[in-house]
Amino acid sequence: MTNRRDFIKKSGLAVAGATLAPTLLPSGRLFASTGSRSGEHVVLVMFAGGVRHQESAGKRYLADAQPGETAEGNLLYNMLSGTPPNSQILYGTGDGSVAIPSILTTPLQAQGTLFNEVRAFNTGHYGALNSILQGSDPVGQGLRIRPVAPTIFEYLRRHGGYAASDVWFVGNSVGGSIPLLNYSSHPDYGIRYGANFFAPTITFHPNSQTYIGDMKTYHPESEWSPMLRLKSFLDSNFSMTDQQLDALGNTTEEKENIKLFMKEMNERTNSGTIDLPPATDSGDTFSMGYAVEVLKWFKPAFLCVNLNDVDACHNNFTSYIKAMHRADHAVGHLWNTIQSIPGMAGNTTLICIPECGRNDEPNAIVDSNGFVSFDHSDENSKRIFALLAGPTVPANLTLGSEGTAIGQVSDAMMTVADLLGVKEAVQQAGYTDPSAQSFFDLI
Amino acid sequence: MNMQELTPNTFSPKATAFAAAAAAALLQACRKSDDVFELETPLLYADNSSKTKLKTNEQFINILYTGLFQTAPTEDYLSALSTILTSIGDQLLAREVVIANFFNTPDVQLPSMEEMRGNVGAFVEETYKNFYLRLPGAAEKAWVTQFIESQPEYTPELVYFAFALSNEYLYY
Numbered sequence A: 001m002t003n004r005r006d007f008i009k010k011s012g013l014a015v016a017g018a019t020l021a022p023t024l025l026p027s028g029r030l031f032a033s034t035g036s037r038s039g040e041h042v043v044l045v046m047f048a049g050g051v052r053h054q055e056s057a058g059k060r061y062l063a064d065a066q067p068g069e070t071a072e073g074n075l076l077y078n079m080l081s082g083t084p085p086n087s088q089i090l091y092g093t094g095d096g097s098v099a100i101p102s103i104l105t106t107p108l109q110a111q112g113t114l115f116n117e118v119r120a121f122n123t124g125h126y127g128a129l130n131s132i133l134q135g136s137d138p139v140g141q142g143l144r145i146r147p148v149a150p151t152i153f154e155y156l157r158r159h160g161g162y163a164a165s166d167v168w169f170v171g172n173s174v175g176g177s178i179p180l181l182n183y184s185s186h187p188d189y190g191i192r193y194g195a196n197f198f199a200p201t202i203t204f205h206p207n208s209q210t211y212i213g214d215m216k217t218y219h220p221e222s223e224w225s226p227m228l229r230l231k232s233f234l235d236s237n238f239s240m241t242d243q244q245l246d247a248l249g250n251t252t253e254e255k256e257n258i259k260l261f262m263k264e265m266n267e268r269t270n271s272g273t274i275d276l277p278p279a280t281d282s283g284d285t286f287s288m289g290y291a292v293e294v295l296k297w298f299k300p301a302f303l304c305v306n307l308n309d310v311d312a313c314h315n316n317f318t319s320y321i322k323a324m325h326r327a328d329h330a331v332g333h334l335w336n337t338i339q340s341i342p343g344m345a346g347n348t349t350l351i352c353i354p355e356c357g358r359n360d361e362p363n364a365i366v367d368s369n370g371f372v373s374f375d376h377s378d379e380n381s382k383r384i385f386a387l388l389a390g391p392t393v394p395a396n397l398t399l400g401s402e403g404t405a406i407g408q409v410s411d412a413m414m415t416v417a418d419l420l421g422v423k424e425a426v427q428q429a430g431y432t433d434p435s436a437q438s439f440f441d442l443i
Numbered sequence B: 001m002n003m004q005e006l007t008p009n010t011f012s013p014k015a016t017a018f019a020a021a022a023a024a025a026l027l028q029a030c031r032k033s034d035d036v037f038e039l040e041t042p043l044l045y046a047d048n049s050s051k052t053k054l055k056t057n058e059q060f061i062n063i064l065y066t067g068l069f070q071t072a073p074t075e076d077y078l079s080a081l082s083t084i085l086t087s088i089g090d091q092l093l094a095r096e097v098v099i100a101n102f103f104n105t106p107d108v109q110l111p112s113m114e115e116m117r118g119n120v121g122a123f124v125e126e127t128y129k130n131f132y133l134r135l136p137g138a139a140e141k142a143w144v145t146q147f148i149e150s151q152p153e154y155t156p157e158l159v160y161f162a163f164a165l166s167n168e169y170l171y172y
Helices: A001-016 A125-134 A152-160 A178-182 A206-212 A222-237 A252-271 A282-299 A309-314 A317-338 A413-419 A425-430 B013-030 B057-069 B075-086 B091-102 B113-118 B121-133 B138-149 B156-165
Strands: A040-046 A113-119 A167-170 A197-198 A300-308 A350-352 A385-389 A397-399
Touching: A040 A125, A040 A317, A040 A413, A113 A300, A125 A152, A125 A413, A152 A167, A152 A300, A152 A425, A167 A317, A178 A197, A178 A252, A197 B121, A206 A252, A206 A317, A206 B091, A222 B075, A222 B138, A252 A282, A282 A317, A282 A425, A282 B091, A309 A317, A317 A350, A350 B057, A385 A413, A413 A425, A413 B091, B057 B075, B057 B091, B075 B091, B091 B156, B121 B138, B121 B156
Parallel strands: A040 A300, A040 A350, A113 A397, A167 A197, A167 A300
Antiparallel strands: A113 A385, A350 A385
């Protein structure tokens, strides 16, 4: 670690003056924060892909969804309190009959606060993910375009002064417009306030190393710094508007740190030493392993990770319950690991929230177990839950009940803003839902 | 390609190949599968003011790869690498990573130190034509020439890196 730090320090010093880097305050922030901060680190899990309330917070496993089935129980026993199903175990490893052991000895619900039923705004994945990150119902938000309103990443960086590498988004893939979520197209916010982003299933897939796994290393003083000086001159002769810029504003020091992280991830992917959840056999668990590595390396103020495998429910209910069980396993691993990260243990708040639910009634597709499948478009798809844990979150508290929603999806980002000191600025900006409020204000 | 006030071609044979390959690569990245294009002597921009269109990741990779390796990448390679680029949020950083990988490949075709040092002014002109498809302005040529001449250890690879990473190279 000493070598890495030395290299970063040298490279940062070497390029000083070569590029126009933002002024770093002693705190490591780019600009002065505008509000008081009650949390040090926040991790937001978009427990996404469309999680039906009945099988998640409702803990009814097959009983509600599948005609003639009676097995009930809690699939998410790292997150929620309650006993798992005692029959029809189909969501585990191997042939599905071996449930994945719980990682957490005390479920997050007992450690924190569960909002048992929360109102979602949108029943399409991209719109719904945007509603989490923007804190509003993204009316007019199309696919394949950036969020139309500012995201929590941009609020944090613009109003909280957080550096680019202090704000991360880890996506499950590059499909579904996911890579567009790290900043909006809003003219007052946008790329210069965006989050760093990786999609580990692509970025760190072993096959990707053929293409980006063999970076040449340049000496920070005698090679890299002069190269950047020439680039800076070349750029000075080509005018671009702010909207044309395509860099997030990572300083040279931050970029070198990120490149070192990528190198180490490639090496550790090869050696099989990535801190993956113990039962990693899915895209979500793979992604979570690298999200954990981002936390360990950068100790960011804010990281958002998106999961999505449960969307298999469109045509395979069995795959859906397997994916949900693994997503819970991934969250358990995340929280367990956070408690071992120096600087993050004991002062990190976790928020888990699906972006939307799924329909009450099934579609016509039946899987190999004879289970019907579910899309997401009706009112039942607006029934979700939210789970919080952390040092300032009341323990063992459950608010709301089935059919009695407390809170809405926009409250997740406002809670992040609250914890990290930008809530007032977000409210004053006026782009969030008028009813959006911090979950802490509902407790 | 959107070029205005075309300048007479003054490419050296090597630069012609480089720039023609780059132009062809850009066309290939945009073409429908049944189109047939032939290489023509590339035309030069009068200046950079008409470069307003951002290259896609595929175009960026295709043009750079073709220029550096004197051969076009396969479609699979192009598709895979552009997808990887998409998976990295900071696109400037992503391009640094890609270029640093290209320069760690033994097949990369770079001018030698002797070629560059033998006539730095001519090297600068060729590099502007290769990467920007235009001649440098007088002030540009003077600055870059002096910059290279003042640093004996500065290699053609670093010059190419700076051009490949520059903002103008992202536009056409």
